[in-house]
Amino acid sequence: MTKIKHLIQNFSLQKFKKGGQKMSNVENLVKELVKIHGKNRNSLMPVLQGVVKEEKYLSEDAMMAIAKELDLSTADVYGTASFYTFLDTVPRGKNIIRVCKTITCHMKGKDELIKALEDALKIKVGETTHDKQFTLLTANCLGWCHKGPVMLINDEIYPETSPQAALEIIEKYQTSTKK
Amino acid sequence: MGKYLVNLKINNIPVSVEEGTTILDAAKNLNFKIPTLCYHSDLSIAGNCRVCVVEVKGQRVLSAACATPVSEGMDVFTNSEKVRASRKNVVELLLSEHNADCTKCYKNGNCELQEMTSEYSVGNHIYLDLVKDKDKILDISSPSIVKDDSKCIRCQRCVRTCEELQAVSALAVVNKGDHQKISTFLNKPMHEVVCTNCGQCVNRCPTGALVEKNYIDEVWNAIYDPDKFVVVQTAPAVRAALGEGLGVELGQRVTGKMVAALKKLGFNKVLDTDFTADLTIMEEGTELLTRLKKALVDKESVALPMFTSCSPGWIKFVEHIFPEYLANLSTCKSPQQMFGALAKTYYADKINIKPEKMVSVSVMPCTAKKYECDRPEMRSSGYKDVDYVITTRELARMIKQAGIEFNKLESERYDSILGESTGAAVIFGATGGVMEAALRTAYEIVTGREVPFTNLDIKPVRGMEGIKEAAIKIKDTVPAWSFLEGVELKIAIASGLANAKKLVEAIRDGKATYHFVEIMACPGGCIGGGGQPIPTSAEIRKKRIEAIYEEDTNMTLRKSHDNPEVQEVYKEFLGSPLGHKSHDLLHTHYKPRKRY
Incomplete structure (x- = not known):
């Protein structure tokens, strides 16, 4: 099931890339991820992971966009992200x-x-x-x-x-x- | 369906409690006190501090009493050798990561961790001091709240308060393991984040990690300065709680003693925010009726429901979270700021003091008021309208510093003018109070008769519930307000920002419609404010509310428009409610802020 989800996710992101939008437009990326994973609190983790997959880290803008889309506070999003070693909140290399x-x-x-x-x-x-x-x-x-x-x-x-x-x-x- | 009773023994004494009761509450029934730190009766259970551990016979490990429900036949020991040794260890471990510089701490003498230390941790510390190794921040950026990470024991009461009671979540738990800390978004300074300065976290912090920014020295300096004329105003809710920190029984009103103490401290004039609470009702009541007229008669588009604007925590909440509702806020400044604006204009002139020589101090149950008086909107006298805000707690401390035996003081009366008030003003301190005061006046303006409630007590708007609603049918109006004939005035009241959020969302989603909505940022209203004596609980807040209504009942004047000093100010200075002068001094507008 997870695998299928990933496939859907990758497919959808590819489509998104082809749409001519720049991936640096993190707000659109977040919106796209929320469309896939849903707007409830449970989707916070997959959305965070999705952003890190594309951007390598969670920028301030990314976390703000996630908070907005999921109706959470920014401190909450940051708190969750900072718990996990593999969810970076500082810029990382490719x-x-x-x-x-x-x-x-x-x-x-x-x-x-x-x-x-x-x-x-x-x-x-x-x-x-x-x-x-x-x-x-x-x-x-x-x-x-x-x-x-x-x-x-x-x-x-x-x-x-x-x-x-x-x-x-x-x-x-x-x-x-x-x- | 009734709940099952569970039989158990605590320290060999049998007790029967309802199913689902925690060991902690069951022990309370038998008057066994189990120490707690992360537990707070207003919040959800966290069970992370472990000082409430108890021994349950037959179980290998100790259980956290706050997080363990009772079960049939349980045999609990709250004070066994193992329990005491374990608690001592827990306290020692907490201390190893706590900046225990108690003599320099603002909470010295009023700190739950310190108290526990004296109970459990006498002697040399057995663990290494790890405080030095932590990346800790002392955040003094906010005019209301000081956050000192070095004193935090990560009990997370503040995080739960900010989320569960206030729906703000300016604070969250970040990082993990030994790096775990309580932080704002990306460690930003407190004054840059969504914090409303309500101070509910300060009320619940068991250590000195979150305290109000105190202005005690500034106020003493002003008092000692012979060139300054220091006036002080006291908010309604202060008189219902000040005594708690000064050896007076909970729930006793100390208005007269407080006035006497303030005079002894050396304030030149002791005046009352209640006066401007009455003034607020004149302005806000008129504003409501004007909005209704615009909507019903002139068919203008006007923002309804109208929200009250007395609570600065609520104002900042709207600016951040519901900027689209800014137009719904009454344009009235809060009573504190109305007072400030009048003090340095009308009052300074009347008593012949140059406004630049006047220092305006206010005593508030509130930490957000400290922020409010710093706002750029609050300088309409040409000066800073209110110079310093001290909380109920800070005033109690000043009284102690001055060596005043509070309990033995004879009651004194407020100075005049700007000292007279009515029962309608004092109830501003409790949730529903502003609404009740407004109705007492507005109903009379519209119908020429008193509100149709026994003894003017509008019971439907009273009580501790987070959200209340009521409707009042307007009948037999006077000719000027005949367009309101037969209208059912719909009102709602919320206290605590989590409730406020629910209410505004219901309005936004079209699930509810009202004409007038009162919001107070703190649970129970100002009596539960972030500047009130610590501790707080539903029971304590209830007692304070009772004190407030008792004060109201005992007043000769109970309706704001009957206040003779208010009438005088209108005659001599302001003209009429919503008049030109009022507009300049007593009203303002707020701007949207970033939510994220």
Whole structure:
């Protein structure tokens, strides 16, 4: 059921994109999402997720638009968004890298992995590259302890990532983005 | 269908209570006090602070008494060794994240956490102090409310208050785990968000995290300044609650003692907001009748229903949430601001004091009044019409500071002029009061007779319900108002902004139609205001309301238009209600604000 919902959502958003509207027009995006998920309070989560999927983060304007559409207070929307690590309220890059920081991955060398990423991207954890292509973050346990260290790029998981492998992986994202 | 009775034992004493009762309430029946912090009788149950834990025989872990309903055969212990040790631990943990700099705290001596500390947490602290590590904000941007995160224990009473009682939700819980805090939208300063300054959160905060911004020092400075002439006005609801903080029994009126205390504090003139409450009725009553005339006779398009405009929390709520209804607000300023505008014009002239030398102080049950007096609309005398607003709580503190034994004071009378008032004015302090006062006058203007209720008590508009409605048939009018003959005047009253919101939405959606609607931002009206003594509960508010109506009954004059000083002001200065001078000094318009 969820899958179908996602398909509908993606389809509808594609249609929306083709409509000639710019995706930066976050108000329209929110309206579109509310059309799909409904106007009740329950739809707050999927709407927040929908905006993050497109915009990578929840801007002030986005949260205000959501509050307006769902008849909630802005503080309420912000409160919900700030609870979830994967719902960012500060600008993020096109690709978000999250390295697991929990104990197993730590013992299997997440520090070296982070160091390699920081050096390659010329940013520290929590920062975004100048060209807005990458944001480097750490995450709590991603549930891949048996194959640590792991990193997550957007929705893709990369188990047993050595520093060298990590560089090759982000290389791939860099080229795919340039195309 | 009656509810089932559940039998249980608390501390070995059997008790039977209705099904669904919490352990906390069942224990109250037996006079066992269980300590609470996040629990508040006006709010939904949160169960997050854990100080109310009790032991239930046969259960491995302790239960939160506020959140656990009783069950048959339950064996509860409210004071066992395990319970006391656990509560002590909970208090210690709360303290480890609380800025316990009590001697410098405004709530010192009136803090629920502090009280609990003295009961449970004597000795050295066993946990590390974590306050330093938190990103905490001291927000002094609002003229009404100071928010200090370092003192917050995240009980969320304020969040529930703002959402459940006021439907504003300016505050929310943000982040999680050890980063959790109570915040506005994106940590914006309080004066930039939808906060109405009603101060209901302040009334319910168990620590010093939310307090009123106090102007005690400013008022003392004015009093001590020999070049200043300091006049003070007191709102109707203050007299019904001031005593609570000064050793007087709950529900006792202290009007005369309050006047005496204010004179002892050194105010040059002690005057009454009730005077301008009567004046408000003259202006607002006339405005209502004028609007009705425009609608019924002249067939002009005019905004109806007319909403009252005395409550500054309600005004800001409309500006944010219902800007399309701004035209429905009566253009009358609140009694406080009418008073301010008259004090520095008519009154200054009359007593021969230069207005620039006058400092106008008001004592209010309200934190939103602090914001109101700062509004740019409120400078029609050419000066700031009201300079400082102090709450009932701040006045109680000043009286204590001055070493006045309040209980032993002999009653004194307000100074004249601007000190005389009627029973219609004092009931402004209770929900339904402005409506009742307006009806007493408007009905008489239209029919030449008193309102058809025994002893002038318009009972249908009284009471603690959040929303009330009534209809009054107008019969046998005087010729000038004959167009109202047979009209059924429909009225509604709401207190608490959540109720106000419901009422306005019903009007908007066409589910209800009224001519005149009274709204007070705080539950129960001004007697439940954000500046009134802490604590508050439905029972306390009821007692204060009774005191207000008792004061009304005991007044010789009970109708605003009978106030001789009001008549004098019209004769000497204002001319007539809605006249040119009134328009300049006593009326205003408000502007829409951003909701999001």
